[in-house]
Amino acid sequence: MSAVRIARISEEPIRLAEHVDAIDDPRMGAETSFVGRVRDHDPDAAGAVTALEYTAHPDAQTALSAIAARAAEAHGAIVAVSHRIGRLEVGDAAVVIAVAAAHRGEAFAACRDIIEDIKRELPVWKRQLEADGTAAWKGLGG
């Protein structure tokens, strides 16, 4: 009963509610979600973060679909995941994940696997714009 309902890379704002609605299934007793947002500070930054610019490699869509499918299969889960690219302001959601599974163990594991795989494998880079006018490229895992 595993399935990927959304696996999307897009410049549009991401709505958690759309992802939670997409995974709804009466056979599933547990739902988890994760939202990763642009924070207003970074311990490594010279000044406050004002925005981030995300850039995706052309292979990123295929990679995100594979990450979602792998987690769905491994945990018998229903998955919806989106990564936003382009310029994001502080507070904007960069990643949204929603997962439904029969029980909470699988639901947490699938959600966690997806964000860790995104950080490790997804070819999306971010350029951090800071209040003092500097900009720094941040690799995967940030």
Added chain:
Amino acid sequence: MSAVRIARISEEPIRLAEHVDAIDDPRMGAETSFVGRVRDHDPDAAGAVTALEYTAHPDAQTALSAIAARAAEAHGAIVAVSHRIGRLEVGDAAVVIAVAAAHRGEAFAACRDIIEDIKRELPVWKRQLEADGTAAWKGLGG
């Protein structure tokens, strides 16, 4: 910056969006949520589950507040959690948790701690109503 924004035991339907809105904070880069729903089957049940009746001990509200405060403090998190009682139909949310933290590790850990503590400690019991007319009490941890 840890805080408990909602810690509620109520007979009213629980809305995830209310909980997600309650934990919103620009200092927090990661948000997690958990929803536990009444499933339409149980491997131990004689027939399909048609509904559950949840009953809370009078101390349950105090216990839920303590669980929420402990997780918020331990992980520097902002927490919103509700447990519904009374009669719930298949698909209804029995527990909703939303957590915001600086990073994903703390956000996942706080959310997981809260649901495990609820299952282990919260004095709420459920009576499972099955399609064949039988009813079975289920203890904590179900």
